[in-house]
Amino acid sequence: MAARKGNNLLEQALRVAQSSGRSHEGRLRGLLRLAARTPGFASASLFLPDSTEPALSECFSSLLPGASRGCLIPYGQGCAGRAAAELREVYGSSADLHPEERGSGEAGQLAAIPILDGTGLAAILALACPDPELPDESLALCRQLVPVFSLTLAGLAAEQEAQKARGNLALLASLGQLLSVPAPAATLLPQLVKLCTGSGLAGCAVIRLAPKGRNRGRVFKGCHSCAKRELTAFLEVEQRLSARTIAGGATRTEKLPLPGSCRYALCTPLSSNGQQLGAVTLFGGAQLLGTEQIELCETVARQIAAALTEAICEERVASFDTENEKKLKELSLLYRLSNTMLSTIKLNKLIHLTLTALTSGPTPFFDRAMLFLANERSGSLVGMLGVTNENAPSLSIPQGGGDDLLSSRWDITEDEMAAQRESEFSRQVQGKRLELDPTLNIASQAVLERRLIYIPEEAGIGADTPAVSRIALAASPLIAHGQTVGVVLVDNAITLSPITQEHLRFLQLFTNQAGMAIENSILYNKIEDAHRQLSEAQENLLQKERLAAIGEVAAGIAHELKGPLVSIGGFASRLARKLPSESEERANADLIVREVVRLEGILSEILLFSKKTTICYTRCNIADIVKESLAVVAPPVEEKRIEISTKFPRQRQLLLGDCQQLKQVFINIILNSLDAMSAGGKLMIQVQPSELDGKEAVTVKIVDTGGGIPLEQLNNIFTPFFTTKEGGTGLGLPIANRIITNHGGKIQVTNHPGLGAEFRIVLPKHW
Helix, strand or coil, rough: CCCHEEEEEEEEHHHHHHHCCCHHHHHHHHHHHHCCCCCCCCCEEEEEECCCCEEEEEEEECCCCCCCCCEEEECCCCCHHHHHCCCEEEEEEHHHHCCCCHHCCHHHHHHHEEEEEECCCEEEEEEEEECCCCCHHHHHHHHHHHHHHHHHHHHHHHHHHHHHHHHHHHHHHHHHHHHHCCCCHHHHHHHHHHHHHCCCCCCEEEEEECCEEECCCCEEEEECCCCCHHHHHHHHHHHHHHHHHHHCCCCEEEEEECHHHHHHHEEEEEEECCCCEEEEEEEHHHHHHHHHHHHHHEEEEEHHHHHHHHHHHHHHHHHHHHHHHHHHHHHHHHHHHHHHHHCCCCHHHHHHHHHHHHHCCCCCCCCCEEEEEECCCCCCCEEEEECCCCCCEEEEEECCCEEECCCCECCCCHHHHHHHHHHHHHHHHCCCEEECCCCCCHHHHHHHHHCCCCEEEEECCCCCCCCCCEEEEEEEEEEEEEEEEEEEEECCCCCCCCCCCCHHHHHHHHHHHHHHHHHHHHHHHHHHHHHEEEEEEHHHHHHHHHHHHHHHHHHHHHHHHHHHHHHCCCCCCCCHHHHCCHHHHHHHHHHHHHHHHHHHHHHHHHHHHHHCCCCCEEEHHHHHHHHHHHCCCCHHHHHCCCCEEECCCCCEEEEEHHHHHHHHHHHHHHHHHHHCCCCCCCCEEEEEEEEEEEEEEEEEEEEEEEECCCCHHHHHCCCCCCCCCCCCCCCCCHHHHHHHCCCCCCCCCEEEEEEEEEEEEEEEEEC
């Protein structure tokens, strides 16, 4: 009876093992279910040994619905581990089981039967019985299944080898197809990582590039969902292992103290032409450390290294092309700018062209550009112009310029320049005065240190400028002939795009060219100004010579006329005294006397103007001179009821000068103001300390309410013999101006049309 049962069981097992429609894994599960149906047993499991260490690492069970599961039962531990170590049947209770064995089902007793092949252990068959004792008859029947299990395991091993070979070939084919299309490293390496994990070569793959070159230690990683829990641990191991591999230049392997199926790591270098480009690290099962798999991984690494080298070369070539294009563009811009600057002398136009070149075109270098010129006297930077890419026109080539780079230059129209000057941004820049202090703004820092200054985050142009958040700002000085003439500030406040090092380098080259051109333009303008001043001085000299000649003639005529006038006046006065007071003849004689007196006054002024004056320097109190002048003009002041207000400083304002001549100056100016005012006017006189050309001086301010000086007459008030008054000689203000000029001072006139005129007499103290 027992023999018949054994034969039936063996026949069923052979049918399962030889079924062609099932995989070897399916056949193993069928055999295990057949063994589990043997009377007295609850489940059956099959533990497969690891190929690299003395442990059982894979389990098939009648209780598992699908494929096998990973496990780790060291030899000598648990019933299955002891049977593997001793190669004999081992029996035990649930207390004797390894934790990995309990996954086969809770049992009262367990039998572990080794399955051997020609070379050693093939597997351990574990039979679980829920009863306190194992059924001997059923156990004997299951022993008959051992050869069938051995045959099926051999087929499984062969099938796995075939699958591995097919997988490796498919991997190499996919790798070749992937590498056949040139791609940059950033695109290629993630695809290679995905290929390594998707093909089953590894559960986790990491490519780390060497910490040098363009990619500088970048890491590309990929991982199966079943291994993502250990990804952090994998990366820690990979960082250490890849560093050693790159340094040593040889493949390294390591067993990891981690649960799961990926307990082994293989790291092979990415080498090309003796250069270490990086390393690829794979995490997987024990099969990863097989000789064939190591060779496959090294082959894959060589292919990746070759593709990476090609990608790097192509990136370098592309980078070189881009750099050459940029440099060609910069050189063409600089050359065209040089041609433009050599053909443009006008400073205003040159400034517009300079800033427009920085902000113009489809791809401008900067969003905004500002130019400040240095003022050494005031110790400040003066805002000249601000241009943005929104109001920067495309620079045109003038007619006849042609497209030839060697002869082309830019141009900008007057309307375009006017639009730039009138923009809101340009008005803000023109209203700026930046103090030359490197602690207050980077413009001053660039000028004083004479180098380009770049700040990634700048709060504004000056200390009083409203903050602009997170805007990079660069300032480059304009240097020519060793002198800093100004500074150009640029930013990208509109697009908020970064300022690159290439842009900064171009800005420096650009401003070096612009500095020379602006300096040349300034020098040219100075030469023009000097030439104009020289022409004016020559004209003034000729005018003075003509006036001197006129003065000499007038003095001679006045001298010759004065004698007859005295006789006429004397005889007319004597005749008037003899005539009746109410007669018409007496009135005519009096008129002759008055006209003679008036003519004598005119001749006296002409003689005074033509006479070379000599200054008798004494110590003068300017307040006393003003008061004496007011006393002289008191009669007309009272007659016109003029309100006079004076303001004198507490301290005495003393100077060296001719008191009588200065009194004549104030009398002449006050009389002119009185003549201009009607009855009830106001005259304000103020004396205050001041400076003239950096030296101590005193200023006398005389302000009237006479309605001001007509604009068409304003430029002629100091011209000799020019007068609008009836009976005037036109010599009062010219005489006053000459006296003040001889004293080293100045007369300044401020006209308020409709209100009055303000005369400021500034005299140096000469101490």
